[in-house]
Amino acid sequence: MALLEVRDLKVHFKTDDGIVKAVDGVSYTVDRGRALGIVGESGSGKSVSSLTVMGLTRFAGNADISGSILFDGRDLLAASDEDMRELRGNDIAMIFQDPLSSLHPFYRIGDQLVEAIRAHKEDVSKAAARDRAIEMLGLVGIPEPRRRVDAYPHEFSGGMRQRVMIAMALINDPKLLIADEPTTALDVTVQAQILDLIERLQHELDTAIVMITHDLGVVAEVTDDIAVMYAGRVVEYADKETIFVGPEHPYTWGLLRSIPRLDSPRGEELVPIDGRPPSLITRPSGCAFHPRCPFVREAHTRIDPKLEPVAGRTDHDVACLLAPQTRNDLWQHLAAGEAPERARAAVPMGESAE
């Protein structure tokens, strides 16, 4: 059984301007010891969906949440606030993007770690909790943990603070770790250290990981499966190799072609995705990506595609109205470095699959 199973999750916020459909029917599963990468631009709903798993959007007041989130067989949407508080930081832990604002500046690192333990296990003595805090600081690679446990957050660099956050997240041996852009604020050298650490912990402690990021390089390094989100929905879902070698959705193609890569010849033209991410209040009609899609056909502005398995595959889902053979041919041209217009001219577009 999957450790985390999210089914048709919807999170809508009522605002003065209208209903913001931040998450609009998202489903995914994560098994023990596996890492899922959720990729998307700002406003694609990737953070809101994971905050909802943590039970952090239920207090928003204007949030309308539906669907189901099964964690270890329990429905988290039906759980009481008390139960969620018990789970949070214990069975499910989260690392945020900004390590400075996530630590309290007034309290010593050690005291904050001890609090994280004793909030969940009242019978642990302060001395034992402190020993555990020192052990965790050592595990995440803080030098001289016995001395540094008494330091204040401002005495640590950004990378070290992020390690403290990871130590705090892992201190109660969570079954699931949600990392929301954990390395975005860090230098590449520190990012490499943190990714290495997350990967090691995943394998050693069998923790399941949900990694939210916009960086395709990061997901290629640490995750097993990838969900690509656009406008509050998952538009493509597959294992990592498939997403990079045989992607099926034009948005995924766009993402892959728009980043400069160290392992491709220099001087290759970048192909930006035209336009900008859509409004979540007035979602475009039909396929939400159609205003930016170079391969759009008239029918796509009317029909809303469902996330369905790619023909002949059980582990690769895509929400696209193009015919499978057309998609395949288009990607062959794009992967060879052709511009989208040329690919479109070269491939007979046929009738769209409905």
Add this chain to the structure above:
Amino acid sequence: MSVDATRQDTGQAAAQGDTLIEVRDLVKEFPIKGSYLVRRQLGAVHAVDGVTFDVRRGETFGLVGESGCGKSTTARLLMRLLQPTSGSVRFDGREIANLKANEIKPLRREMQMIFQDPYSSLNPRRTVGTIIGEPFAIHGMHEGKGDRKRAVQELMDTVGLNPEHYNRYPHEFSGGQRQRIGVARALALKPQLIVADEPVSALDVSIQAQVLNLLRDLQRELGLTLIFIAHDLSVVRHMCDRVAVMYLGKIVELAESDQLYSHPRMPYTGALMSAVPVADPELAATKKRQLLAGDVPSPTNPPPACRFHTRCWKAQEICRTEEPQLEPKEGGNIAACHFPLTDAEVAERVPSAHPQESA
């Protein structure tokens, strides 16, 4: 007169090799002062510590390094937004390191900056037309109202903004469009040099490529010299002709972009390249990641001799006692290192060592 004539004759070839900026032993220290009771200087942050390089006319010159390495300070010294502690900066043959405040203003026509954050670098209470036209107002150009509007709308068209949006405010634009406004403002005075400090790091991935392509096209069309600062090494490789790597206020390696990324010589450069996550699962699985231990040491009290020796896996005794000089190494890189990387060591760790040939 005769010099100018020869320059005209040789045309493009000479313009390529021509030096626009010459930086020699540039130093910037920020003093650390005590409280108001003890006004004495307690120490100094050695932000830029003896940097020497040339920027050629018409090239894109990249500066990379971890945060705190002095790349932004170097850029601000070149722009004369900061006063250098010592050293020399020659711009177009003229010494600018010691210009007085009133002498700097005409210099600004020649050099402009694009900033990182397209949200805080535009005044929210001004229309886009006023923002882009401000350089004209400051320098007394295009004084006629219709004339200025026409000039601004031309600029908007150049950077891919709709000229009809002249009267809109910054909040009505997306991040990528705001960065275009910043680019248009920088282009207004037809400068020779543009310094772009992390111009795309605040933008979404799909928008990044739009702004990068714009900068590259403009640079080619207008023959601009571009100094490009970014922490994203893939972006720097994509944009730059030559790249300098900085560590703790010093340049530790400088080379042609292709050479630097395929054959870095300084172990620090190698570690930076090796740390970049690559969007290719197969390569990510086989590549050996060279992790650097610890953090960058404090620039108030940098390590003696080679500053990188505290984190370097190739360091030996001499690295702790004798400072390596920037000198040519195998392959044409200029690097400051006693034990440069061998090709075999590079091939194992660096994803850009053998870029796949595209079909």
